[in-house]
Amino acid sequence: xxxxxxxxxxxxxxxxxxxxxxxxxxxxxxxxxxxxxxxxxxxxxxxxxxxxxxxxxxxxxxxxxxxxxxxxxxxxxxxxxxxxxxxxxxxxxxxxxxxxxxxxxxxxxxxxxxxxxxxxxxxxxxxxxxxxxxxxxxxxxxxxxxxxxxxxxxxxxxxxxxxxxxxxxxxxxxxxxxxxxxxxxxxxxxxxxxxxxxxxxxxxxxxxxxxxxxxxxxxxxxxxxxxxxxxxxxxxxxxxxxxxxxxxxxxxxxxxxxxxx
Amino acid sequence: xxxxxxxxxxxxxxxxxxxxxxxxxxxxxxxxxxxxxxxxxxxxxxxxxxxxxxxxxxxxxxxxxxxxxxxxxxxxxxxxxxxxxxxxxxxxxxxxxxxxxxxxxxxxxxxxxxxxxxxxxxxxxxxxxxxxxxxxxxxxxxxxxxxxxxxxxxxxxxxxxxxxxxxxxxxxxxxxxxxxxxxxxxxxxxxxxxxxxxxxxxxxxxxxxxxxxxxxxxxxxxxxxxxxxxxxxxxxxxxxxxxxxxxx
Numbered sequence: 001x002x003x004x005x006x007x008x009x010x011x012x013x014x015x016x017x018x019x020x021x022x023x024x025x026x027x028x029x030x031x032x033x034x035x036x037x038x039x040x041x042x043x044x045x046x047x048x049x050x051x052x053x054x055x056x057x058x059x060x061x062x063x064x065x066x067x068x069x070x071x072x073x074x075x076x077x078x079x080x081x082x083x084x085x086x087x088x089x090x091x092x093x094x095x096x097x098x099x100x101x102x103x104x105x106x107x108x109x110x111x112x113x114x115x116x117x118x119x120x121x122x123x124x125x126x127x128x129x130x131x132x133x134x135x136x137x138x139x140x141x142x143x144x145x146x147x148x149x150x151x152x153x154x155x156x157x158x159x160x161x162x163x164x165x166x167x168x169x170x171x172x173x174x175x176x177x178x179x180x181x182x183x184x185x186x187x188x189x190x191x192x193x194x195x196x197x198x199x200x201x202x203x204x205x206x207x208x209x210x211x212x213x214x215x216x217x218x219x220x221x222x223x224x225x226x227x228x229x230x231x232x233x234x235x236x237x238x239x240x241x242x243x244x245x246x247x248x249x250x251x252x253x254x255x256x257x258x259x260x261x
Numbered sequence: 262x263x264x265x266x267x268x269x270x271x272x273x274x275x276x277x278x279x280x281x282x283x284x285x286x287x288x289x290x291x292x293x294x295x296x297x298x299x300x301x302x303x304x305x306x307x308x309x310x311x312x313x314x315x316x317x318x319x320x321x322x323x324x325x326x327x328x329x330x331x332x333x334x335x336x337x338x339x340x341x342x343x344x345x346x347x348x349x350x351x352x353x354x355x356x357x358x359x360x361x362x363x364x365x366x367x368x369x370x371x372x373x374x375x376x377x378x379x380x381x382x383x384x385x386x387x388x389x390x391x392x393x394x395x396x397x398x399x400x401x402x403x404x405x406x407x408x409x410x411x412x413x414x415x416x417x418x419x420x421x422x423x424x425x426x427x428x429x430x431x432x433x434x435x436x437x438x439x440x441x442x443x444x445x446x447x448x449x450x451x452x453x454x455x456x457x458x459x460x461x462x463x464x465x466x467x468x469x470x471x472x473x474x475x476x477x478x479x480x481x482x483x484x485x486x487x488x489x490x491x492x493x494x495x496x497x498x499x500x501x502x503x504x505x506x507x508x509x
Contacts, residue, residue, distance in 0.1 A: 122359075129319050130357035134371035134425075135343035 025217045029147055032140055039145050046149035054110050054157055058103050062161035065102060066090065066168025074176065083177060087187035090169040095196050099162035101248055104207035107154060108240040112215040115146055116236030119219025120229035128220070143220060147212035154208030155201055195259040203251035207244055214240040268295045269328075270429060270461050271316060276325035278311055285311050286322070287485030293429070293461055298451075300464045300472045300493075302507055303482035309465040310354070312482070313431045316463070317351055318342050330428070347375050350422030350430040350460075354437055356414040358406040358421070365389055365402050368421050375425060392420040395457065396450060412443035416450065423454065430454075432464040436471050448474050469508060481507065 070090055077083045119142060122128050131138040166188055173179040215236045222232040271293040278286040285308035293299050303309045314320040316327055318334050327334045332345055358367050368389045393399045396416040406414060415435065422430060435451065436444035448471045455462060466472055472479060473493050481488045481496065481504060489496060489504055497508045 118361075125355055125360075126353045126357040127359055129314075130351070130353055130359070131370075132319060133317055133346055133349075133351045134374065134421075135346050136370070136374050137339075 021221070022214070022217055025220075026213055028139065029144060029213070032137070033144055033148075035140075037140070039141050042141055042145045043148055046145045047153055050111050050146075050149045051153045051156065053114070054107050054153075055160065057106055057110055058157045058161045059164050061102060061106055062099070062164040063168040065098060066094065066165035066170075067172055069093070069098070069165070070169040070172040074172070084187075086169070086173055086177075087179075087184050088191035091166055091188040091192055092196055094162050094165045094169075095192060096200050097248075097252075099165055100158050100200055100204050100207065101244065103158045103161040104154065104204065104211065104244050105241060107150070107157065107208075108211050108244060109237050111150060112211045112236045112240045113233040115150075115212065115215030116219040116222075117229055117233035119143075119146075119216060120222030120232035123220065123222045124224055124226070124228060139220075143216045146216050147209060150212030150215075151205055151208040154211065155204040158201070158204045158207075195255075199251065199255040199259070203247065206247050206251065210243045210247055211240050214243060269293065270295050270330060271463070272326075272328040273312070273316070274326045276312065276315065276327065277323045278308065278315060278320065279323055284485055286315075286325075289325070289482065289485060290487055291463075291480060293463055295461050296455075296459060297477045298455060298462045298464060298475050300466060300476035300479045301482055302467055302472060302479060305467070307482050308485060309482055310433050313351075313433060313463055313465055316431060317346065317349055347371075347425050348428045350425065350427035352415070352418055352422055352430065352432045352435055354434045356406075356411075356418040358409075358414055358418055360406045362406075363402075364393070364398075364404050364406070364409075364417055367406070367417065368392055368424050371421065371425050388424060392424040393417075395423060395454065396420045412439055412446065415439065415443075415447055419447075419450065419454070423458065426458065428460060430460045430462045432462060432466070434465055434467075436466065436468045441470075444468065444471065445474075451475055467507070 070086060073086065073089065074083065077086060077089070119128070122142070128138045128142070131141060166185075170179070170181065170184045173184055174181070218232040218236040218239070222228045269292045271291065273289060273291040276286050276289040276291075277284075289308070289312060291299070291301075291312075301309050301312070311320055315322045316329060316334065318337070321335060329345060330348060332341070334342070334345070337345065358364075359370065362370065365386075369385045372385050372388060389402065390399055393402060396419050398413060398416050398420065401409065401413060401417065406417075409417060419435075432451065436447055439447065451462070451464070452475055454460065464471070464475060476493050478490065479493055479496050480490050483503055489499065489501070491499075496504055499505060
């Protein structure tokens with residue numbers, strides 16, 4: 001019993017240390033973010049790299065989600081004679097929740113683990129030390145640029161993913177129900193309100209920030225050895241996924257307060 | 262080798278460093294004179310690398326003082342430290358080339374960041390080529406690090422160090438992991454660089470052959486202190502079993 005209690009205490013202690021260190025890391029980001037020199041070139045490179053690296057995966061996943069979601073919902077809506085509500089239901093679900101969270105989870109796997117592994121490998125091969133020795137602040141050059149890039153690129157990826165998912169849904173409706181493009185997208189835009197789009201877009205910035213932050217934190221503090229790199233990449237995905245759900249919960253809670261949905 | 266003067270360029274006094282309960286340096290002293298090649302030998306894990314990382318400010322000592330070119334390294338503001346670092350080259354054990362950049366970009370990287378020392382350089386190619394030629398690898402300018410052999414990586418890392426024309430070079434086990442022939446080439450290259458650029462160097466190694474060729478003076482780091490100092494011949498002829506263990 002005592003051993004069980006000790007293990008639990010140790011696990012809790014480690015968790016709190018981790019949360020503390022991650023918060024310190026985030027604090028350092030906000031402290032150093034304002035200070036020159038500004039690494040614009042590296043930021044642009046990272047934006048291109050992160051956006052480009054995830055675009056195909058986000059598009060394909062979005063398309064399939066739209067397709068499957070519509071195919072699965074259609075029989076149920078048909079039972080109630082509510083197939084004409086399909087566009088409205090799909091668009092609200094995708095814009096508010098499914099699009100942002102699925103895209104963020106995909107990017108956590110794709111980008112977060114990539115950043116964790118890249119920085120982890122740079123750490124264990126002393127490239128980060130070499131950067132510091134050459135008079136470059138590695139935190140500014142590697143961490144701030146990556147966190148900013150994920151924060152800026154995730155909302156764009158979500159917009160693309162959402163649009164493609166709705167397009168996928170339209171294709172099913174077009175094939176099964178002979179609904180035209182104009183009619184379907186008219187219904188989509190008629191039902192959508194600012195209260196659907198604005199909070200959903202704002203939370204994607206937080207999602208992007210979390211992906212970049214945890215990936216960089218895990219990579220930058222990677223322990224020595226190749227096993228450390230693997231652990232950093234893996235932990236980046238696990239921690240980010242958990243954090244994304246927490247952020248999502250908070251975002252929905254806050255949105256409900258403001259918009260009384 | 263050029264003859265060293267008696268003007269100290271690095272002075273370490275009573276350096277202490279420990280990681281948790283593991284005491285690594287326990288009152289280490291060192292003086293590096295201008296134009297000198299000082300070899301520091303010691304067993305693996307004896308704190309040699311930690312010591313030179315303290316010199317460049319990558320590790321913070323628990324106590325003791327480190328003077329580099331008359332500046333206390335652990336009291337410097339970040340900007341002053343970065344400026345001082347342009348005068349100190351550091352050759353990492355694993356070369357530490359940025360693997361997402363080509364050889365040219367690896368060499369340009371420090372150059373573009375030290376505009377105070379060099380001004381804004383529009384065309385970096387002549388300086389990059391000069392550094393690459395001094396290590397005999399001008400043809401590798403557009404290669405990526407993963408296309409280079411271990412010896413080539415070490416040379417390119419040396420070229421990246423040289424591009425800032427440092428007064429001091431710190432070598433962290435420059436021949437580790439290389440075959441004997443390539444090791445010899447690297448040692449000869451280090452010697453020729455010392456002549457060409459008139460640098461002062463601290464060389465961390467446990468390669469006795471390397472030490473024999475390059476050392477003006479040697480220090481054995483044992484139990485966290487400088488156990489013995491002298492020329493290679495003096496140390497090699499020592500009857501102390503702890504010293505002899507390195508030369509057998």
